[in-house]
Amino acid sequence: MTEYTTVSIPKELAERVEETIEGTSFSSTSDLVRFLLRSIVIQHQRSGELTEAEFEEIAESLRALGYLE
Numbered sequence: 001m002t003e004y005t006t007v008s009i010p011k012e013l014a015e016r017v018e019e020t021i022e023g024t025s026f027s028s029t030s031d032l033v034r035f036l037l038r039s040i041v042i043q044h045q046r047s048g049e050l051t052e053a054e055f056e057e058i059a060e061s062l063r064a065l066g067y068l069e
Contacts, residue, residue, distance in 0.1 A: 014029055017029045
């Protein structure tokens, strides 16, 4: 059985995420967050390390989607 933990995000961001995922295969904010984190971790594991440039590229993509300020 998989255990879970709670991650807190600002309500305003949660509302923006909910609007963003409407009509997508993501059924909740948690689904999207799991997908994004899993993607980052997989990228890191494949390359052996996540460079600063790769991290910034990911962060910029998340900013463009409205997930980061």
